[in-house]
Amino acid sequence: MGAYEIEIERTSSPKEKPQGEALGFGRFFTDHMFLMDYDAGEGWHHPRIVPYGPIALDPAAKAFHYAQTAFEGLKAYRTDEGRILLFRPRSNLARLNRSNERLSIPPIDEELALRALKELVRLDRDWVPSEPGTSLYIRPFIIATEPALGVSPSRQYRFVVILSPVGAYYAQGIRPVSIHVEPDYVRAVRGGLGAAKTGGNYASGLRAQEGAAEAGHAQVLWLDGVHRRYIEEVGSMNVFFRIGDAAVTPALGGSILAGVTRDSAIRLLRSWDVPVEERAISIDEIVEAHESGGLKEAFGTGTAAVVSPIGELHWRGERRVVGGGETGELCRRIYGSLTAIQYGRAPDPFGWTEPLDGQP
Amino acid sequence: MGAYEIEIERTSSPKEKPQGEALGFGRFFTDHMFLMDYDAGEGWHHPRIVPYGPIALDPAAKAFHYAQTAFEGLKAYRTDEGRILLFRPRSNLARLNRSNERLSIPPIDEELALRALKELVRLDRDWVPSEPGTSLYIRPFIIATEPALGVSPSRQYRFVVILSPVGAYYAQGIRPVSIHVEPDYVRAVRGGLGAAKTGGNYASGLRAQEGAAEAGHAQVLWLDGVHRRYIEEVGSMNVFFRIGDAAVTPALGGSILAGVTRDSAIRLLRSWDVPVEERAISIDEIVEAHESGGLKEAFGTGTAAVVSPIGELHWRGERRVVGGGETGELCRRIYGSLTAIQYGRAPDPFGWTEPLDGQP
Ligand SMILES: Cc1ncc(COP(=O)(O)O)c(C=O)c1O
Ligand SMILES: Cc1ncc(COP(=O)(O)O)c(C=O)c1O
Numbered sequence: 001m002g003a004y005e006i007e008i009e010r011t012s013s014p015k016e017k018p019q020g021e022a023l024g025f026g027r028f029f030t031d032h033m034f035l036m037d038y039d040a041g042e043g044w045h046h047p048r049i050v051p052y053g054p055i056a057l058d059p060a061a062k063a064f065h066y067a068q069t070a071f072e073g074l075k076a077y078r079t080d081e082g083r084i085l086l087f088r089p090r091s092n093l094a095r096l097n098r099s100n101e102r103l104s105i106p107p108i109d110e111e112l113a114l115r116a117l118k119e120l121v122r123l124d125r126d127w128v129p130s131e132p133g134t135s136l137y138i139r140p141f142i143i144a145t146e147p148a149l150g151v152s153p154s155r156q157y158r159f160v161v162i163l164s165p166v167g168a169y170y171a172q173g174i175r176p177v178s179i180h181v182e183p184d185y186v187r188a189v190r191g192g193l194g195a196a197k198t199g200g201n202y203a204s205g206l207r208a209q210e211g212a213a214e215a216g217h218a219q220v221l222w223l224d225g226v227h228r229r230y231i232e233e234v235g236s237m238n239v240f241f242r243i244g245d246a247a248v249t250p251a252l253g254g255s256i257l258a259g260v261t262r263d264s265a266i267r268l269l270r271s272w273d274v275p276v277e278e279r280a281i282s283i284d285e286i287v288e289a290h291e292s293g294g295l296k297e298a299f300g301t302g303t304a305a306v307v308s309p310i311g312e313l314h315w316r317g318e319r320r321v322v323g324g325g326e327t328g329e330l331c332r333r334i335y336g337s338l339t340a341i342q343y344g345r346a347p348d349p350f351g352w353t354e355p356l357d358g359q360p
Numbered sequence: 361m362g363a364y365e366i367e368i369e370r371t372s373s374p375k376e377k378p379q380g381e382a383l384g385f386g387r388f389f390t391d392h393m394f395l396m397d398y399d400a401g402e403g404w405h406h407p408r409i410v411p412y413g414p415i416a417l418d419p420a421a422k423a424f425h426y427a428q429t430a431f432e433g434l435k436a437y438r439t440d441e442g443r444i445l446l447f448r449p450r451s452n453l454a455r456l457n458r459s460n461e462r463l464s465i466p467p468i469d470e471e472l473a474l475r476a477l478k479e480l481v482r483l484d485r486d487w488v489p490s491e492p493g494t495s496l497y498i499r500p501f502i503i504a505t506e507p508a509l510g511v512s513p514s515r516q517y518r519f520v521v522i523l524s525p526v527g528a529y530y531a532q533g534i535r536p537v538s539i540h541v542e543p544d545y546v547r548a549v550r551g552g553l554g555a556a557k558t559g560g561n562y563a564s565g566l567r568a569q570e571g572a573a574e575a576g577h578a579q580v581l582w583l584d585g586v587h588r589r590y591i592e593e594v595g596s597m598n599v600f601f602r603i604g605d606a607a608v609t610p611a612l613g614g615s616i617l618a619g620v621t622r623d624s625a626i627r628l629l630r631s632w633d634v635p636v637e638e639r640a641i642s643i644d645e646i647v648e649a650h651e652s653g654g655l656k657e658a659f660g661t662g663t664a665a666v667v668s669p670i671g672e673l674h675w676r677g678e679r680r681v682v683g684g685g686e687t688g689e690l691c692r693r694i695y696g697s698l699t700a701i702q703y704g705r706a707p708d709p710f711g712w713t714e715p716l717d718g719q720p
Contacts, residue, residue: 026420026509033419055424056414059393059522060386064415064503067427067559068566104566139509143424149386149499149524151562151596153570162419164509184551189585191546193564199427200560202511204553206428206464210513225549226586236511 004047004112006034006119011051017127023167025304026137030124030163034116037145038106040155047112049120052162058147062154067199068144070099073303074260075166076121076136078128079344084121085353086138087303087342089114091260096140098258099196104153105142113140114354116161122356124163133168135342137304169305174327174335176311177218179234179298181283182208183316187232187255189225194232194255201257202236209235217314219300224255229282237300237308238262242330243289244296246275253280261301265334267350274330283315290320297328306342307335364407364472366394366479371411377487383527385664386497390484390523394476397505398466400515407472409480412522418507422514427559428504430459433663434620435526436481436496438488439704444481445713446498447663447702449474451620456500458618459556464513465502473500474714476521482716484523493528495702497664529665534687534695536671537578539594539658541643542568543676547592547615549585554592554615561617562596569595577674579660584615589642597660597668598622602690603649604656606635613640621661625694627710634690643675650680657688666702667695 011031018028029052036047062068074092077085093110100107117138121128128136140161144154185208188194188201208220219235231250233239238259240249247269252258269276289295290313298310309327313320340346341353371391378388389412396407422428434452437445453470460467477498481488488496500521504514545568548554548561565580572580579595591610593599598619600609607629612618629636649655650673658670669687673680700706701713 024510029420029507052419054416055419056416059412059415059520060389060499060524063424063559064429064520065431065499065501065559066562066566067429068563069424069427071425102567103563104570137509139420139425141425147389149497150384151565151569153566160419160424164420186549186551189546189549189552191544191585191588192549192552193560198560198563199423199425200553200558200563202426203428203463203558203560205511206426206513207462209511210464225551228551 006116007048008119008123009048009050010123018165023129023134023165025166026164028165030127030165032120032123034120034161036116036159038157038159044106044108044159047116049123055158055160057145060147060149062144062146062148065149066144066151067203068103068105068154069142069199070096070103070105071139071141071197072096074138075303075342076128076138077342077344078130083344084125084128084356085342085344086117086121086356088260088264088352089117089354091263092140095197095258095260099198100142102193102196103198105144105157108142108159118356120161120163125356127163127165129165131168133170135166137164137166139164174309174332176309176325176327178216178312178314179219179221179310180212180215180217181221181313181315182212182223183228186225187222190254192255195252195257197257221313223283229284231281231283231286232256234300234310237302237305239298239300240265241281241286241289241295242297242328243294246277247330248277248279248281250281251278259301261303261306261338264338264352265301265307268334268337269330272333286313287315287320290322296323297330298322299328299331301334306338307331366476367408368479368483369408369410370483378525383489383494383525385526386524388525390487390525392480392483394480394521396476396519398517398519404466404468404519407476409483415518415520417505420507420509422504422506422508425509426504426511427563428463428465428514429502429559430456430463430465431499431501431557432456434498435663435702436488436498437702437704438490443704444485444488444716445702445704446477446481446716448620448624448712449477449714451623452500455557455618455620459558460502462553462556463558465504465517468502468519478716480521480523485716487523487525489525491528493530495526497524497526499524534669534692536669536685536687538576538672538674539579539581539670540572540575540577541581541673541675542572542583543588546585547582550614552615555612555617557617581673583643589644591641591643591646592616594660594670597662597665599658599660600625601641601646601649601655602657602688604654606637607690608637608639608641610641611638619661621663621666621698624698624712625661625667628694628697629690632693646673647675647680650682656683657690658682659688659691661694666698667691
């Protein structure tokens with residue numbers, strides 16, 4: 001068990017904590033980070049918590065050249081009583097190992113990683129903000145560190161966990177956004193990396209996202225790379241439509257991420273007896289549903305925003321207002337229920353929250 | 361011009377140089393590296409040569425998370441008289457800027473970058489090996505360094521150039537290899553990153569490459585992600601077939617890299633009055649040409665190997681021997697002509713080689 005003991009080196013110069021309104025997303029980081037190394041032959045070893053600081057890598061490290069990386073994103077929430085809850089951390093760690101598998105990265109021990117997350121959050125618990133809607137974003141990631149330019153899986157890796165206090169996504173209340181449906185750029189294709197949480201999928205989206213932002217849209221709605229017709233994801237979120245009485249969302253076909261929020265939303269909807277359909281949805285079907293009046297709602301789901309209602313879809317030069325440009329009923333209900341569970345203000349019938357052990 | 365002056369800090373502890381046979385590819389690095397930084401507002405600045413050593417980045421640097429990176433690969437060759445020639449460096453730097461454009465990375469000044477390459481190679485010129493077939497591999501690359509987790513283009517970058525003496529690819533003479541035609545995994549798709557030299561394209565290939573290697577094949581032949589029929593690339597090389605009298609290679613459709621060696625081979629072939637067809641080639645066409653006896657040769661082209669003859673293609677459980685498993689005539693002729701130009705042993709009618717200025 002010696003190899004699994006997490007060494008802790010505390011910082012001698014704690015940073016000043018930023019204030020609630022200024023937090024934004026992923027711009028401030030806490031006092032400590034978790035590290036663990038992998039070497040071929042030795043496996044994962046030397047789990048440790050150290051002061052937050054630069055990572056020094058050989059310039060030939062494979063992560064810089066061949067993007068052999070995987071990452072996760074989850075959150076810790078502070079309850080009204082000051083307890084701290086992680087939301088579905090086991091789901092994220094299981095997904096990290098699925099990403100690892102796709103990227104030829106050796107699997108991590110999920111139990112050890114969960115212990116590391118908890119230990120790190122506990123040490124930096126004063127960084128978990130308490131203003132309404134704020135949380136602590138947890139970013140575990142793995143990078144290939146072997147200094148070798150041959151294109152092959154690395155023989156060395158580093159696993160890192162960093163923490164970032166993040167502001168309320170909806171400080172001014174939930175606001176539906178305008179979405180650009182992308183006709184030319186493709187995020188990922190079946191057979192590729194789309195189902196993994198790895199850098200390449202995000203690099204491929206930057207250009208279209210920039211173009212959409214310049215045209216005044218908040219996000220890109222991606223279509224599939226084969227037919228350029230089937231809906232995939234919206235920005236870094238999964239996407240749902242309410243068509244008639246059903247909630248419809250793209251099936252997990254290998255090119256999109258299996259979002260934890262997507263899964264949570266599906267389970268909530270089913271518990272409310274809302275019919276959920278996981279299937280292929282073409283943009284033409286959405287256009288038809290819009291024209292016939294059947295398209296009642298559209299929204300994204302993801303850890304950062306929980307839900308993000310879509311007020312307008314822009315496709316082939318046409319602007320289509322969804323649900324009168326207002327936040328729809330299902331979207332609002334999912335948001336209310338999920339955040340109530342996350343902040344410990346409602347019962348947790350699914351066992352999704354994970355308290356830090358031994359918290360006061 | 362002050363901003364364009366390249367500062368030089370020499371190492372005080374030069375490393376031992378590895379010997380010829382042990383070189384391999386991309387495992388040893390020279391004494392110095394080139395660095396330049398970018399900050400939004402300030403642009404690219406502070407070009408400098410420093411001792412080769414670790415790069416320290418904030419763990420939140422975007423390159424680690426979102427693979428916003430681009431790179432190049434080219435070579436310097438030592439002639440029999442001891443002069444050093446770069447091969448088509450301007451083509452590589454132009455391609456780097458095309459990759460930058462796709463990745464939303466600010467363009468670099470190609471003239472300055474060329475000067476940097478030359479200055480760096482001149483400083484480490486003793487590292488350019490002289491054994492037959494060896495060379496100095498030059499790896500320029502750009503990484504996003506802004507420490508921020510929002511998915512958007514970085515506001516800070518670092519441009520790095522490292523140098524690696526590499527061994528003879530064909531120490532035992534040119535040897536045709538066995539190739540696995542990949543039915544399931546996809547490297548890149550039109551609309552994606554395939555035409556850019558960026559990490560994500562290499563990450564996406566690791567898994568299939570591993571599988572192919574386990575089955576005893578040297579490389580993967582990629583098919584397109586839309587129809588799963590059209591030939592794209594082979595490993596990290598462009599691919600050519602000789603069908604009848606013509607050399608046929610996939611057209612640059614947006615999902616494959618515009619190889620400098622590919623372009624050089626096409627120009628040589630045309631100068632020899634060999635008909636060259638850049639067009640879509642389906643795997644079915646290759647199978648038919650093989651069965652009818654029309655498929656005379658197959659080979660890859662790339663900076664690392666120059667050419668790599670394909671001796672067998674494995675597709676859907678069938679092994680197809682190409683050209684009797686021997687290196688074909690066109691392949692051999694391209695290899696001979698290109699290497700003669702690269703090592704300065706033949707005239708350079710295309711103006712492809714670039715000597716270091718002021719070399720002795
Ligand atoms: C591409 C992509 N799709 C969907 C999601 C939503 O996943 P989750 O609900 O697990 O945050 C994310 C992550 O936030 C993502 O990056
Ligand atoms: C994916 C890919 N295709 C093709 C090539 C060949 O390009 P070049 O001839 O410029 O080396 C490379 C680079 O070596 C590559 O990485």
